[in-house]
Amino acid sequence: MNDVARTAGVSLKTVSRVVNGETTVAPDLAARVQAAVETLDYRRHLGASLLRRNDRRTRTIGVLLEDVSNPFSAALHRAVADEAGMRGVQVLAGSLDEDPGRERELAAAFAQRQTDGMILAPTGSSQSYLSGFRGPIVFVDRRATGALGDTVVSTNVAGAAGAVRHLLTHGHRHIAYLGNLRRLTTARERHRGYLRALGGRAGPAVHDLLDSVAAERATVALLRGSDPPTAIFAAQNLITIGVVRALRRLGRERTVALVGFDDFPLADLLDPPVTVVAQDPARMGRTAALTLFERIDGDKRPPREIRIPTTLIPRGSGEIAI
Amino acid sequence: MNDVARTAGVSLKTVSRVVNGETTVAPDLAARVQAAVETLDYRRHLGASLLRRNDRRTRTIGVLLEDVSNPFSAALHRAVADEAGMRGVQVLAGSLDEDPGRERELAAAFAQRQTDGMILAPTGSSQSYLSGFRGPIVFVDRRATGALGDTVVSTNVAGAAGAVRHLLTHGHRHIAYLGNLRRLTTARERHRGYLRALGGRAGPAVHDLLDSVAAERATVALLRGSDPPTAIFAAQNLITIGVVRALRRLGRERTVALVGFDDFPLADLLDPPVTVVAQDPARMGRTAALTLFERIDGDKRPPREIRIPTTLIPRGSGEIAI
DNA sequence: ATGAAAGCGCTAACAT
DNA sequence: ATGTTAGCGCTTTCAT
Numbered sequence A, B: 001m002n003d004v005a006r007t008a009g010v011s012l013k014t015v016s017r018v019v020n021g022e023t024t025v026a027p028d029l030a031a032r033v034q035a036a037v038e039t040l041d042y043r044r045h046l047g048a049s050l051l052r053r054n055d056r057r058t059r060t061i062g063v064l065l066e067d068v069s070n071p072f073s074a075a076l077h078r079a080v081a082d083e084a085g086m087r088g089v090q091v092l093a094g095s096l097d098e099d100p101g102r103e104r105e106l107a108a109a110f111a112q113r114q115t116d117g118m119i120l121a122p123t124g125s126s127q128s129y130l131s132g133f134r135g136p137i138v139f140v141d142r143r144a145t146g147a148l149g150d151t152v153v154s155t156n157v158a159g160a161a162g163a164v165r166h167l168l169t170h171g172h173r174h175i176a177y178l179g180n181l182r183r184l185t186t187a188r189e190r191h192r193g194y195l196r197a198l199g200g201r202a203g204p205a206v207h208d209l210l211d212s213v214a215a216e217r218a219t220v221a222l223l224r225g226s227d228p229p230t231a232i233f234a235a236q237n238l239i240t241i242g243v244v245r246a247l248r249r250l251g252r253e254r255t256v257a258l259v260g261f262d263d264f265p266l267a268d269l270l271d272p273p274v275t276v277v278a279q280d281p282a283r284m285g286r287t288a289a290l291t292l293f294e295r296i297d298g299d300k301r302p303p304r305e306i307r308i309p310t311t312l313i314p315r316g317s318g319e320i321a322i
Numbered sequence C: 001a002t003g004a005a006a007g008c009g010c011t012a013a014c015a016t
Numbered sequence D: 001a002t003g004t005t006a007g008c009g010c011t012t013t014c015a016t
Helices: A002-008 A012-019 A027-040 A046-052 A071-085 A100-112 A156-169 A185-198 A212-224 A237-250 A281-296 B002-008 B012-019 B027-040 B046-052 B071-085 B100-112 B156-169 B185-198 B212-224 B237-250 B281-296
Strands: A060-065 A090-095 A117-120 A137-140 A150-154 A175-178 A231-234 A257-261 A275-278 A305-308 A311-313 B060-065 B090-095 B117-120 B137-140 B150-154 B175-178 B231-234 B257-261 B275-278 B305-308 B311-313
Touching: A002 A012, A002 A027, A012 A027, A046 B046, A060 A071, A060 A100, A071 A090, A071 A281, A071 B090, A090 A100, A090 B071, A090 B090, A100 A117, A117 A281, A137 A281, A150 A156, A150 A185, A150 A281, A156 A175, A156 A185, A156 A231, A156 A257, A156 A275, A156 A311, A175 A185, A175 A212, A175 A237, A212 A231, A212 A237, A231 A237, A237 A257, A281 A305, B002 B012, B002 B027, B012 B027, B060 B071, B060 B100, B071 B090, B071 B281, B090 B100, B100 B117, B117 B281, B137 B281, B150 B156, B150 B185, B150 B281, B156 B175, B156 B185, B156 B231, B156 B257, B156 B275, B156 B311, B175 B185, B175 B212, B175 B237, B212 B231, B212 B237, B231 B237, B237 B257, B281 B305
Parallel strands: A060 A090, A060 A117, A117 A137, A137 A150, A150 A305, A175 A231, A231 A257, A257 A275, B060 B090, B060 B117, B117 B137, B137 B150, B150 B305, B175 B231, B231 B257, B257 B275
Antiparallel strands: A275 A311, B275 B311
16 A cells, blocks of 8 residues: 555555545546556455454354255355345355354354354354354354344244144144254254144154264164154255155155155155245345344344244145055 | 453563463463453454464455355365365355356455455456466366466366267267356366267257256257257256256156266156266365465465366166167 | 564544 | 544564
């Protein structure tokens, strides 16, 4: 910046003014500065600029999701990035892989980089470590424990209950539940919806499935067991895919009904097409980003919880009658 | 940091030493500083630290891909993030959506944030705008024009030629090509492989398909045309999916052969399962990241081009005989 | 081993 | 409208 000032024959502050688009600069001076900037290929050092600025904003936010390569997280991430891009804000992203340690580490790493705020899908059982962090935090997909912030979640209980009622409608009375880690609020809520729809007549439940391979194995075990279910409710997209693989392997895809929670690409092209309770990850991401930017802009209202509705999409696998 | 120094009763510099883990501090002083750090919940301001440091590293890199929610880009992004995470490096990511303007803007935004380097899948027809950027750049998936840097690409020509030869083996002589934007080096190379395998007997080619809907429409038009192909080579994952949808719609999925370039989740569960030339996006991402970190660490050798092999995976759709 | 002073690149506050 | 000075939070350099 010094070089530019010298080249243009003006003071350092004038260069600063031009670079920041302030209008109180004579046109001819501004032009000279612009010329010098281009000659020297000068680019402002954002870090230095932010250090002195009053608002202290880095125009960077952090997004911590389960796995940016899972279609749900990827769509959510994409929506956040788009909303941020419109505001000239950059996005740091991280995948937690259900590891509470990574959650804390990455959150700390983002905080050290002075992100203006964070969007977090918590995986640990407590987020109290966030107290004392600088910017606002919006929790997405999962509720937080021991930390304050806005929350954007799907209507998990209602969605799961709707899925199970859909199976009941088609005559099923022996419906299994396959879900992921019970410490996650989503898993617990979807299980609660499952129990609510079934009243006292809940079927077998398998929890803590970490990936589609585990889900496939669990499904095979259930169906080969002494009291096989006639229908399955799969509480997460990878689990649904594991169940589909298992049913195929056993040749039972046309006799055992299946409804999955969370839609996934090509679900409609499988045979039979997979009935799902679709979430709206793009809307969740957009909503979380909008909420975060409102907070960053000074919104002081008490934390809100925003519930994004789910949609049952009947495609075939969930309409298999008993 | 001043507060910490006062609370611990030491000088500012001593705090700096402790925070940076320098060993030249008496144990009792270090302990006092640590205590003060915890009491005051002090966190070092990385931006300020970097401003004065000699190496000028932000420990942040940028990754610009076509669309972080496409499975190919998502897997690549994930691999880069993992490799970066192991080094305590954070990753800024952006989606270009085949928009050269966004490519330039996002690259500039990253540069302003002093990323130590960038990984870029170019979409514009020239990357000369990169000259004068601070850190090293590694091009991934696509070659750059007018800019220097290491390049990590799939063996596009060989992979595409292999796919088409596979169709020839099954008796097809009238094979269509469906590809995306011709300005992309990947699209051109895959088309070249297609032409090479067919010698003078190339079939109809449809270029510049931007998404699966466009591919679906193009496939329907081809098959309803006067001289319908007996087999299709789809040069990208979204295009392959569009072709699958079209074949289903026309009830031709068991009579028209299909080989796609780039694998996608659930390709093996479709009916018929889709034969593909699989790329290895995770390996591409890992390789690009490793190469970038070598450059950041001072590797001065001339730019290299690393070619990641592809694998033909016969699953059914490509083995439909004429 | 510890500290004082200078300065990284920039903008705020205050001149002029 | 333009320039001058101080200082953001930290690390360097150099002294002790």
